[in-house]
Amino acid sequence: xxxxxxxxxxxxxxxxxxxxxxxxxxxxxxxxxxxxxxxxxxxxxxxxxxxxxxxxxxxxxxxxxxxxxxxxxxxxxxxxxxxxxxxxxxxxxxxxxxxxxxxxxxxxxxxxxxxxxxxxxxxxxxxxxxxxxxxxxxxxxxxxxxxxxxxxxxxxxxxxxxxxxxxxxxxxxxxxxxxxxxxxxxxxxxxxxxxxxxxxxxxxxxxxxxxxxxxxxxxxxxxxxxxxxxxxxxxxxxxxxxxxxxxxxxxxxxxxxxxxxxxxxxxxxxxxxxxxxxxxxxxxxxxxxxxxxxxxxxxxxxxxxxxxxxxxxxxxxxxxxxxxxxxxxxxxxxxxxxxxxxxxxxxxxxxxxxxxxxxxxxxxxxxxxxxxxxxxxx
Amino acid sequence: xxxxxxxxxxxxxxxxxxxxxxxxxxxxxxxxxxxxxxxxxxxxxxxxxxxxxxxxxxxxxxxxxxxxxxxxxxxxxxxxxxxxxxxxxxxxxxxxxxxxxxxxxxxxxxxxxxxxxxxxxxxxxxxxxxxxxxxxxxxxxxxxxxxxxxxxxxxxxxxxxxxxxxxxxxxxxxxxxxxxxxxxxxxxxxxxxxxxxxxxxxxxxxxxxxxxxxxxxxxxxxxxxxxxxxxxxxxxxxxxxxxxxxxxxxxxxxxxxxxxxxxxxxxxxxxxxxxxxxxxxxxxxxxxxxxxxxxxxxxxxxxxxxxxxxxxxxxxxxxxxxxxxxxxxxxxxxxxxxxxxxxxxxxxxxxxxxxxxxxxxxxxxxxxxxxxxxxxxx
Numbered sequence: 001x002x003x004x005x006x007x008x009x010x011x012x013x014x015x016x017x018x019x020x021x022x023x024x025x026x027x028x029x030x031x032x033x034x035x036x037x038x039x040x041x042x043x044x045x046x047x048x049x050x051x052x053x054x055x056x057x058x059x060x061x062x063x064x065x066x067x068x069x070x071x072x073x074x075x076x077x078x079x080x081x082x083x084x085x086x087x088x089x090x091x092x093x094x095x096x097x098x099x100x101x102x103x104x105x106x107x108x109x110x111x112x113x114x115x116x117x118x119x120x121x122x123x124x125x126x127x128x129x130x131x132x133x134x135x136x137x138x139x140x141x142x143x144x145x146x147x148x149x150x151x152x153x154x155x156x157x158x159x160x161x162x163x164x165x166x167x168x169x170x171x172x173x174x175x176x177x178x179x180x181x182x183x184x185x186x187x188x189x190x191x192x193x194x195x196x197x198x199x200x201x202x203x204x205x206x207x208x209x210x211x212x213x214x215x216x217x218x219x220x221x222x223x224x225x226x227x228x229x230x231x232x233x234x235x236x237x238x239x240x241x242x243x244x245x246x247x248x249x250x251x252x253x254x255x256x257x258x259x260x261x262x263x264x265x266x267x268x269x270x271x272x273x274x275x276x277x278x279x280x281x282x283x284x285x286x287x288x289x290x291x292x293x294x295x296x297x298x299x300x301x302x303x304x305x306x307x308x309x310x311x312x313x314x315x316x317x318x319x320x321x322x323x324x325x326x327x328x329x330x331x332x333x334x335x336x337x338x339x340x341x342x343x344x345x346x347x348x349x350x351x352x353x354x355x356x357x358x359x360x361x362x363x364x365x366x367x368x369x370x371x372x373x374x375x376x377x378x
Numbered sequence: 379x380x381x382x383x384x385x386x387x388x389x390x391x392x393x394x395x396x397x398x399x400x401x402x403x404x405x406x407x408x409x410x411x412x413x414x415x416x417x418x419x420x421x422x423x424x425x426x427x428x429x430x431x432x433x434x435x436x437x438x439x440x441x442x443x444x445x446x447x448x449x450x451x452x453x454x455x456x457x458x459x460x461x462x463x464x465x466x467x468x469x470x471x472x473x474x475x476x477x478x479x480x481x482x483x484x485x486x487x488x489x490x491x492x493x494x495x496x497x498x499x500x501x502x503x504x505x506x507x508x509x510x511x512x513x514x515x516x517x518x519x520x521x522x523x524x525x526x527x528x529x530x531x532x533x534x535x536x537x538x539x540x541x542x543x544x545x546x547x548x549x550x551x552x553x554x555x556x557x558x559x560x561x562x563x564x565x566x567x568x569x570x571x572x573x574x575x576x577x578x579x580x581x582x583x584x585x586x587x588x589x590x591x592x593x594x595x596x597x598x599x600x601x602x603x604x605x606x607x608x609x610x611x612x613x614x615x616x617x618x619x620x621x622x623x624x625x626x627x628x629x630x631x632x633x634x635x636x637x638x639x640x641x642x643x644x645x646x647x648x649x650x651x652x653x654x655x656x657x658x659x660x661x662x663x664x665x666x667x668x669x670x671x672x673x674x675x676x677x678x679x680x681x682x683x684x685x686x687x688x689x690x691x692x693x694x695x696x697x698x699x700x701x702x703x704x705x706x707x708x709x710x711x712x713x714x715x716x717x718x719x720x721x722x723x724x725x726x727x728x729x730x731x732x733x734x735x736x737x738x739x740x741x742x743x744x745x746x747x748x749x750x751x752x753x754x755x756x
Binding site: 043044047050072080081087089298301316320323324327334 | 421422423425426427428450451455458459460465466467676677679693694695697698700701702704705707708709711712
């Protein structure tokens, strides 16, 4: 790729296959190839992993959670320590969310006004206040490469009236976010809301893209709605997003979701799924999703996934992984996380290769067959 | 060293300084240099570590616990999977204990007879029976390189009569262990008991060394007795152990214990201390032992130990380690364990180098000054 000649925030489109896109995006900490899946590093660590392991799994971008880092250890401390990259020893691109989603999903006793949200910490009940300006300040202190605008994330279901009101607020907060974001090294992404109605989404998209930004995201998906509704809406809304900017689908999803979304024209993803379920012993393989604790793996000398070349599959048996899981050993969480992240990154790497080689449809259909079966298995 | 020409079970003494010894010992999975500290891998994993990380910390030998592995996943399963080395992906020497210590310290409802010990599992209360023959069978199934004889480990304190009776039983069990150990690739070590009396220790030593074995251990230390009693006894008993065989002090200890014991003529050690306390945030440094959760490290950008070149100290700040610990992050346990094991292995590596270079006393006194201060700090 020609990433070395790209300018900050430049999104270089290499090719398309239908709605699916293949591109390179440049940040202050180097470029990354899209479509890409970002590993979630909530509290300044992707759980159970070192940065070196993330890289060897194929991770290009790490996501940090503004809400969690604000509460503990605090962005001022991280800034003093040289910023989030140095603090957690990750020298690649970092995207931070705005804190909005966690404020609405994790915290207690919220009080929302035009100005922002007052809430109490899920850790100790202490009172906090986050506004668009505060969210920008936190993310700038963290030294994030991609900063997300502060938005309201409505729950599902919501009434038309609630959605309309919320979209308008999100738009006003976007304008305030843009004004407050004063860090030239960071790139601000706007977030399109609008629930599960195409009309609402179009309305929000028009509002958000009226602000010229280096990238745009779809928020408010994968929050409890029947997932087929997202699958149906994505191919209608994603292609309407600006062609020459990255499109980020927040908080999504399963391997099946990723393929369907790439096919709809999405470029960036993040989700806790691969790392969270790994620690619970659920593992994605090219033959389907498996639960390592099952009796059938007790004396299984084979690798987790015969089609996988990750560290876990190269060196350990299913019998050993089952033993580690049942014994509650940290190494079990580690090996499972390495495998699941490697699997997710491989799904994306293969998608990029298929797009490069003009065989996206073939790869997509192979994945759909495999992953639909997987979802049925469980 | 000339390890490539050594025969199985050969203990090649390279030099001495007073009672302290410098040697190489050969097993079926290669040789190791003594004095050495063995990393404890209770349930077929040194908690939180991969085999590659163990090696990069300087680990030469891993210890497996017969009691735990017998209960879960069972030695027959491990044998089917190709033995403990293959199961856990460790290709260096493995020593297994006899299970005796855990039977006496962990299990419930023990019933001891001349034949062996009936006990109920600490996991689910299931009934088990271990005899010298059973312990040998388990350790042979595991494919251990160094097998420990089945002994009785009395608690502290014990009466003279109890100790005497126990030593005689341990001796009869040693004879049965020797008869039952029929694996040419494994090396059987006998265990000297006798509590804290020099006379009893001498009596047990005479019994145990009347059996010609490739190594001998001191058991029954570090079980709750005032530690100065061990420090006083070791220089009197260790030098009486066979000169041309390795001397292994079981379950010991702190860095201070290691230096005092090496100075008494001990060659091998194992202890859960560095790995266990690491997970609780207690870290050994050349400047003293510290608790990473302390407020004073909150904004400390420096490494855990400026004198240390481990992965943790090279890449992370005290502030970050404190944050990981307070957040209960797995990476915190990992980084702390890496550091503590590296520290222990470095203490031993420096001891070997000092012995090689005829400056043991200088190194010993430097360590004593540092580590006595450390112990006072906490």
